[in-house]
Amino acid sequence: MITSPAWKDKKYAVLGLARSGRATVEALLAAGADVLVWDDREEAREPYNGRCAIGDPLEADLTGYAGVIVSPGVPLNTHPIKPHADKFGVPVIGDVELFAQAREHLPAHKVVGITGTNGKSTTTALVHHILKTAGVPTTMGGNIGLPILEQEPLPEGGVYVLELSSYQIDLTYSLDCDVAVLLNITPDHLDRYDGDFAKYAASKCRLFEMQSTDHDAIFGSSTEAACRASLGLKQRVHVFDREAYEHPDHLVLRGPHNAENIGAADQVRRVLDIAEEVAFSAIDSFSGLPHRMERVAEISGVAYVNDSKGTNTAASAPALAAFDNIHWILGGLAKEPGLGECEAELPHVKAAYTIGKAGPDFAALLEGRVPVEQCETLDRAVTAAAAKAERGDTVLLSPACASFDQYTDFEKRGEHFRELVEALV
Incomplete structure (x- = not known):
């Protein structure tokens, strides 16, 4: 699992004990943190008797806590945990933020973060497949696959490929992606943003606000101009046009949306210096993901x-x-x-x-x-x-x-x- 010595002897509350919550608790405990856990389901709490403090963070005095970790499924705009934590000056974060905090203690690596309304999972899996085909140590996580903290650290030179929903970005404050990708933004999940599309778009764009200026940002041609204007991008910017990546004969990666996914993956491989012939061999062998065409x-x-x-x-x-x-x-x-x-x-x-x-x-x-x-x-x-x-x-x-x-x-x-x-x- 991925842990950090920075968590040792600090106090955290974990709200929700589904898979990512359980992985978070185990990582924090392994690092020597003091953890308060809660889930409305008694059976979910039971394994932590004697290992953690058990109690609802909404009823707890959070003075001195380093963070409250919640599932991305918790709606920050309506759930009472955010104002409760704010009263104590405690950040509400997710497991991706903990991963970001752990990075300095991991072997030298890079992180590719991929967001957008549609196509995130396919693009993440495709980039991961290209890296594996090229022999690069890699894993994928975030909104896909195993919880990132549950995974073993990659060896030196590895690349973590993260699919990041707007919900996860909302819970993240220090993830400086070496390569950040925005595929597209269309109205979705607006109930989480009080019906305001601009708030939803701003959430996606925070992925780039967290980047260092010497890192790389990748946009489709449909989103680059708006993001450049609103963000004042100072990192290296790469733009692709999906029409250049139509692949009509591919049984899996058909249609204009998959041209966008291929275009984004190709830009990532360029930034990571993966040979073109290796990448396109990987694209041809990519079998796709369940439930996506x-x-x-x-x-x-x-x-x-x-x-x-x-x-x-x-x-x-x-x-x-x-x-x-x-x-x-x-x-x-x-x-x-x-x-x-x-x-x-x-x-x-x-x-x-x-x-x-x-x-x-x-x-x-x-x-x-x-x-x-x-x-x-x-x-x-x-x-x-x-x-x-x-x-x-x-x-x-x-x-x-x-x-x-x-x-x-x-x-x-x-x-x-x-x-x-x-x-x-």
Whole structure:
């Protein structure tokens, strides 16, 4: 695990004992810190009896504490922990901030931080795959893979590749990325920012504000000008145009959004001095991530694609752009009204099948433009689409919505789609 002698004999509170919270507690204890832990679930607290103080930080006197560590899922704009900690002058931080504090005690390394509304996970995994192919010691963490503090430190010359959501950046104050990447910014998660898109965008941009001037910042051509103007960037700036990275023959990395992901990864490899031939060999062998334009099966000439990670219209539009003759399964818990960027891709849609809470609204928007069937549930939608799809068609789950009305997360929704498709064989 990753620890720091800087934590020794300091007091910390950890609120939430899911996986990242547990990893944080273990790292702090290993470093000799004094830790107060809390989770509303008694079974989550039980393993820490006798090892930590147990109590709700909201009811604790936090005088002298070095930090309160919370999960990125804790909404700082509404949760009472932030004002409570503020009364004692105690920062509310996340595990990525602890990693940032531990860096000076790790073997010499670099950190690549990747943020953006859409494409973060694929780009992070692709950069990691390129580095592995090049023989560079590397690991990935942050919003992907294992909690970063749970991982073993890399040897000298290693590269940590971190996917960073706006929530994680909000809890981070000293992460000076050697390479920071912003893919795109579109409206998302605005409930966490009081409905203010500017606040959400500013959260993403803080990744660059934390950078030293001799480090590297990478932007897509769509975001660079605005960020340069608002941030007064002094670090080395690299800009890529996704149109230069279209890869239409790649079975996984298809569509304009993946051109953006490839472009960002290529800029990272340039900064890290990875040979072009190595990088593009890695791109060709990249198998992608689950739930992101994942080709589940081909049955009787019909392709079934799981893009459950399409949780907003901006994320689903590129998937629609990547295929023709699409039987589109969409719906769930809408994050914004209307079809957004999906509107322009409707010529690719042969028929639509709506599910979830937003299903009736989507059906009304699509009526008269494409054949549409209100299915309510995913199992009905898959059955209906399979019955109507013909050889050469694609059945695409790309909901343009969050999953929480019917599933605990987008992974569970994608896994259910995969199970339903496998049952068709």
